[in-house]
Amino acid sequence: MPSLLLSDQKMTTKTPLSDADSIKKKKKTTKIAAINGHDSPDTSLIKKIKRKRKISDDEEDGRSETSSELGIADADLKIGNGSSKKQKLIEKERGGSSEDEDGEVSADGEDEKEADPNAVSNFRISEPLREKLKSKGIESLFPIQAMTFEIVLKGCDLVGRARTGQGKTLAFVLPILESLTNGHAKESRKMGYGRPPSVLVLLPTRELATQVHADFQLYGGALGLSSACLYGGASFNSQQIALKRGADIVVGTPGRIKDHLERNTIDLKSLKFRVLDEADEMLRMGFVEDVELILGKVEDVSKVQTLLFSATLPSWVKQIASRFLKPEKKTIDLVGNEKMKASTSVRHIALPCSHSARAQLIPDVIRCYSSGGRTIIFTETKNSCAELAGVLRGARELHGDIQQSQREVTLAGFRAGKFLVLVATNVAARGLDINDVQLIIQCEPPRDVEAYIHRSGRTGRAGNTGVAVLLYEPKKSYAISRIERESGVKFEYISAPQPADIARSAGSEAAQSIISVSDSVVPVFRSAAEELLSSSGLSAVDLIAKALAKTAGYTEITKRSLLTSLENYVTLLLEAGKTIYTPSFAYGVLRRFLPDEKVEKLKGLALTADGKGAVFDVPAEDVDLLIAGQENADMVSLEVLTVLPTLQDKEQSRGGNGWRGGRFGSGGGSFDRRGSGGSFSNRRGGGGGGGGRGRSFSDRSGGGGFSNGGKQGGRGNRSERKW
Numbered sequence: 001m002p003s004l005l006l007s008d009q010k011m012t013t014k015t016p017l018s019d020a021d022s023i024k025k026k027k028k029t030t031k032i033a034a035i036n037g038h039d040s041p042d043t044s045l046i047k048k049i050k051r052k053r054k055i056s057d058d059e060e061d062g063r064s065e066t067s068s069e070l071g072i073a074d075a076d077l078k079i080g081n082g083s084s085k086k087q088k089l090i091e092k093e094r095g096g097s098s099e100d101e102d103g104e105v106s107a108d109g110e111d112e113k114e115a116d117p118n119a120v121s122n123f124r125i126s127e128p129l130r131e132k133l134k135s136k137g138i139e140s141l142f143p144i145q146a147m148t149f150e151i152v153l154k155g156c157d158l159v160g161r162a163r164t165g166q167g168k169t170l171a172f173v174l175p176i177l178e179s180l181t182n183g184h185a186k187e188s189r190k191m192g193y194g195r196p197p198s199v200l201v202l203l204p205t206r207e208l209a210t211q212v213h214a215d216f217q218l219y220g221g222a223l224g225l226s227s228a229c230l231y232g233g234a235s236f237n238s239q240q241i242a243l244k245r246g247a248d249i250v251v252g253t254p255g256r257i258k259d260h261l262e263r264n265t266i267d268l269k270s271l272k273f274r275v276l277d278e279a280d281e282m283l284r285m286g287f288v289e290d291v292e293l294i295l296g297k298v299e300d301v302s303k304v305q306t307l308l309f310s311a312t313l314p315s316w317v318k319q320i321a322s323r324f325l326k327p328e329k330k331t332i333d334l335v336g337n338e339k340m341k342a343s344t345s346v347r348h349i350a351l352p353c354s355h356s357a358r359a360q361l362i363p364d365v366i367r368c369y370s371s372g373g374r375t376i377i378f379t380e381t382k383n384s385c386a387e388l389a390g391v392l393r394g395a396r397e398l399h400g401d402i403q404q405s406q407r408e409v410t411l412a413g414f415r416a417g418k419f420l421v422l423v424a425t426n427v428a429a430r431g432l433d434i435n436d437v438q439l440i441i442q443c444e445p446p447r448d449v450e451a452y453i454h455r456s457g458r459t460g461r462a463g464n465t466g467v468a469v470l471l472y473e474p475k476k477s478y479a480i481s482r483i484e485r486e487s488g489v490k491f492e493y494i495s496a497p498q499p500a501d502i503a504r505s506a507g508s509e510a511a512q513s514i515i516s517v518s519d520s521v522v523p524v525f526r527s528a529a530e531e532l533l534s535s536s537g538l539s540a541v542d543l544i545a546k547a548l549a550k551t552a553g554y555t556e557i558t559k560r561s562l563l564t565s566l567e568n569y570v571t572l573l574l575e576a577g578k579t580i581y582t583p584s585f586a587y588g589v590l591r592r593f594l595p596d597e598k599v600e601k602l603k604g605l606a607l608t609a610d611g612k613g614a615v616f617d618v619p620a621e622d623v624d625l626l627i628a629g630q631e632n633a634d635m636v637s638l639e640v641l642t643v644l645p646t647l648q649d650k651e652q653s654r655g656g657n658g659w660r661g662g663r664f665g666s667g668g669g670s671f672d673r674r675g676s677g678g679s680f681s682n683r684r685g686g687g688g689g690g691g692g693r694g695r696s697f698s699d700r701s702g703g704g705g706f707s708n709g710g711k712q713g714g715r716g717n718r719s720e721r722k723w
């Protein structure tokens, strides 16, 4: 019997955990705590939870078992905090440890394995399934899987919630398969040719359907169960043939399943399980009626078990969803009321960038933060997806206007590493689990916070780390504060990587590649080199510098502004000796001493949090003229910035009169170390804007490369980049 779900008393029935040896028991609880990101003091809490569980299991009183009843809410059972301790643990869980002949984990010896309460061997998982899991490097269940396994096996309806990438798919796949083959659903499920499905899994996108179906094929196949995948854009006939033959498990999107119902090609009367994966998205997409119609086809609702999973469950979804689940449903919520709803193993970064600077900026963001792995870029619309994919070298697009067959080819190519940059709309936001996605770029803040959580959750999965960069127009900074408020994410504010810094790191790679050229070329090129050296008028060092630049793909170095990330723009700060209440006031001041045509070329004007200044971008060629212009105005100063100061929330700037102190401005001057990247915010002047939270920008201007948890891009020279 499984560990987490049972009382200590029940555990005595199971061999590995039954040993009354107190040392082992101690190890066991410590490991539970470690998996959940806690140290030993919380082990008593885990025991409490177990005791509570024991009581509620025994009582079987039909009450809904909520996370708070289980004591799971808040930080108590938090997972995925990215700590190195947990990291190692997950690596171990994923099979990173060496195995002995019996396939047992031997990292810390036999005791260690026995001490793992979530070891697969501690659950009622049959041998073929166990073997399959082992072949995939899975020796231990993740918390959401461990905590829901027995509940599902016992026949309860369930709402399951855990952060992105924490293994919710296997949390329903494994107990369903066990139920069908060895559990309560075994006797009543239909068999033989033409059998109707016993399991229906509904999900919002075709790509996700394919992925979940692959899991059922893999694990269900090991138990002799067949499955079919039904989604639009694919051949109806082949789906019909599969259903006619008989499929135990059907995975699909609501639209196509409804089509099958209308054509009488599917019979959902005798379902044993109904699963709503990414339920909130399905309902948000307007599938409520379809979902209700599909789920309503079951003949005897008392005989079907309904499971609902997502990383996000807004309250309106819970209300609708409760129509589909029995009142005595159980809830396992590993996010609960915790403030942080997004993945905790992801570094969340916000970077100001005007729309027109995106295409130039994104390659450098990829170079700085992708660690050479895959990147997914999210756009809000299909048009901007196609447009961006068209200008980013080596990138491919994925959105709803692409033919289904091409969508599949594209995703397969991305999974296989044939190209490393995928530009996608929200079709790729939910559920997709793709190996080695290191970086997520969102081109603008999404409208709803759930989208931010799911998109950024395409990286940092299963205990791995990742980076999510959110680009935003400076004038839309209020959208960032909304996401922070609603998701609990604390963004690291940076300004754009400077091309010079990128070029510096490309230069050292180019140097390596030059050194590795065979000596055999020297006699052939020597005379040309001598000729060049004497005719160029350059020193040998300068000449080599140019050769390195060319090798790295650079013929000039541009500057990128701090505010809008535009190349060949420079960020200036205006101060007028008094509070600047509104952007129009700032424009008025500028017009006093600058020609109109120059003022009209300014970009992204925003007010500083201390209320004393305005920042804006100007074309690099105008800078000298503008700086000189300040001589004509009293009490006015203009200066070139190297670090962006803390800015006001735009909503507040729009508010006109009565600047009340920056909602974004905090007491300035303090350093804010974040993440492993070692960047720090360096707020100019440090004038706190009358309270409120600070939006500080990391100082990248010191040059010397970019930090990404110690990882540098290192993907070859500029001309060889894959994107």
Ligand SMILES: Nc1ncnc2c1ncn2[C@@H]1O[C@H](COP(=O)(O)OP(=O)(O)OP(=O)(O)O)[C@@H](O)[C@H]1O
Residues within 6 Å of the ligand: 093, 094, 137, 138, 139, 140, 141, 142, 145, 162, 163, 164, 165, 166, 167, 168, 169, 170, 310, 311, 430, 431, 432, 433, 457, 458, 461, 462
């Ligand atoms: N027990 C386990 N041990 C190791 N890896 C696991 C385990 N369970 C699942 N995984 C892996 O973790 C990854 C994430 O799993 P999954 O896609 O089910 O996450 P999820 O919680 O559904 O995420 P999302 O909310 O984004 O859909 C997958 O690659 C899966 O194979």
